[in-house]
Amino acid sequence: MRRISNIAKKALLAVLILLLPVCLFAADSPDAETAEEYTPEFKTIEDLNGKKIAVQTGVLYEELIKDRIPDTEFKYFTMPNDMIQALRSGKVSAYLVEEVGFGVQKANHPELDRLEEVAGYIDASCIIGNNDKQATLLAQLNEFIRDSRANGLLDWLYDYWIADFDPVNDTCDIGNFTGENGIINVAVEGGYEPFSFVSNGRLAGFDVDFVCRFCRAYGYTPNFSEIPFDAIAPGVETGKFDIGMNIVISEERNETGTLSDIYYTCPVLVIILGEDTSELNFFQRIANSFFKTFIREDRWKLFLQGIGVTLVITILSIIIGTAVGFGAFMLCRHGRVIPNKITGFFLWLVHGMPTVLLLMILYYIIFGSSRLDGMWISIIGFSLIFACSVFEMLRVGTNAVGRGQYEASTALGYSDNQSFFRIILPQAAGHFLPLYRNEIVTLIKETAVVGYISVLDLTRISDLVRSRTYEAFFPLILTAIMYFIIAAILTRVVSRVEIRIDPRRRPQEKILAGIRQID
């Protein structure tokens, strides 16, 4: 009976997974047959008053036009790609993007169109980390920007990466550093073509090229971290990063950080939905999407790498968290005051905080000055979270074993540890292992936020790939499936353990192994 229901479940799941792309693509192409005369809905920025407009979080482009369209609601997205999807699905009527970014987007999505009118211009600069290198770096960067403007390097970079950008073949040298003046930590978005992006498995782009040239000129070795835009500012403020790239200058920003001189200026465009000129059919689209997501630039290697990172974080956190949680429980078991107070404090702290905040606090504040990379910080953070869960599970599990069991073993003469390990724990295991399994699944899913502290896990890799391909479907579905598989494997392992240690499943011969039995 149970087996049948399992098969039924799996079959249902498979059907759902197969149906999903069909639904998505069906919803995606309502305009395929309507090839009528095309007239754009909006002509001026004022036409957009009262509509919804998408803006990338942290770039502040809305400041440029918000006075002209007072009734407009701005929607914030982490990645340009998400704005395109929002526009195509009608969630917003337009989005704001720099001219340079639009070039690439138009190439991938011919249905996009721009308003003739420009929203405004933005000046980008670097933000300098709040640490003891600040003054030196600021002076050196400004000098480098001045020199580069004078000798034409900035113009050359602009032409290479922006005016004549070739998303597939353009590349830059991210090696050959002398590094005699040490390492500097540089924060770039990483999913922000053409400024910083992953191409052929390596970092490239205007910002990356610029920083590398700066480092070579001043004897530094850059250490790049790819983190979302909105996480750059706090990281620089706490001194975790020495330089944060591509910061749009605004009044407010000037107050919070130390900014360098402007290193490029660029118009901001208003992008709306135009006429779809693509002639690909449904299956061609899928094939195209698949090719772009996995085959081009060997992107499947990135996915493998992301899975590896997610697995390492999850498995190490489970092991360390279990050990720490168990240790803490053993210390607290007899109600000793100090361990209980400390554990209570951690439980309160960890349970009361969103995971992403805990990770960011660990990364930027507690380990702000250490050189531990984001992956180890994630492992520390998730170990802590998991340890708290393990502690609670053990408490619930052992409490569920009646007090009488402990009394009986003590009265027989078992020592405290013997009682715990031989009598209490084996019975508690039956109570807490199912919880343990659920916690593992939760943990796997929670690791998806580590992108915030510059860890390239599965989710973040999928974001980066999406930002290059402007394809939502394959990266998202594949990522979801990968999480399913990881969760399935790990829970299977725990279930095996559960069955193995279940005393009731032992065969009778084993119970009396090696004994001459009387009948």
Added chain:
Amino acid sequence: MIELRHVRKEFGDVVPLQDINVTINDGDVISIIGPSGTGKSTLLRCINMLIEPTSGQIIVDGQDITEPGCDLNEIRKKVGMVFQSFNLFGHLTVIENIMNPQITLLGRSRQEAYDKAMYLLQQVGLVTKVFSYPDELSGGQQQRIAIARTLAMDPDIILFDEPTSALDPSMIGEVQSVIKLLAKTGRTMMIVTHEMDFARKISNRILFMHDGVIYEEGAPKQIFEHPQKEETRRFIQRLSSLTYRITSTDFDVEATNEELQAYGEKLLIEAERLSKLSMALEEICINNIAAYSDTPDIFVKVEYSEKLDTLTMDIRYNGEPFKAAESESKLFQLLLQEPTTTYTESELENDPDGFSRRIKISFGWVEE
């Protein structure tokens, strides 16, 4: 030999053990009886230090086990304990429950432990349950296994903490007969129990506990037939009483009836007898004595003796004398004529509470 000297236990404001002094000789079978909440189980648990006394000494084989340096686990191996709720290890089979402590704690080989376990299972009549898990057994069977587990450790003394209280009445017998058998073989045992007949049959000494002290101690015959002290007598006869003082006709009869009801439920007295008593109370005290006196003062004491199975109402009063023959209530007259009712009126001299008259009426069991 185990000796308890001035053992006292406090849990905050509660003092379940006031001052316990007792010596347990080898071969003694001691039953501890007494009302609930008088520290019987606490006393038993002090003997193997499951509960640590606040003060006093417990000397086992010449060693004071309340001393900080004492190896309690060694002592506990010699002091077996059987619990009210059996406490068999739920994750182990019957045979493992009996074998594992021997292997772990006494260092016996698996074969030795197995042989011992099988022998004991035969003794308690459960050889067929070797591979059962505790929750597959009835309460009586679990308790017999628990006794076997304790015996397997070859203890010097076995403490039984209400071994039959958690059992269905139908299973009490099987467990008691196992314990009786043990008593006959000369084992030192100490039993907390509410089964008076059982205590009487198996023990050579009875400790009656009351309010955290050993109130009276003696041989079963003495305690059960000729208790020396008032509380013991009350307990043995199961005499517990309700008292009222009536000083006017406004006395709340309704509340009294409710209280009687609860009292009757506690002692399993039939409602019919209680309503007879309540009717007599109302007729004698409210309708007559209180009604005809200016300043009535009536003291009523209701007692039930389980042993004699009689419900007695003792009325002492000052005021107009009541004569049963003059009562105008027909129902009351009928009640007096019933063969199971006894009624006496008397004058009192030198009553400690200063009352001058007494009426005693008691109701016996009515055969259907």
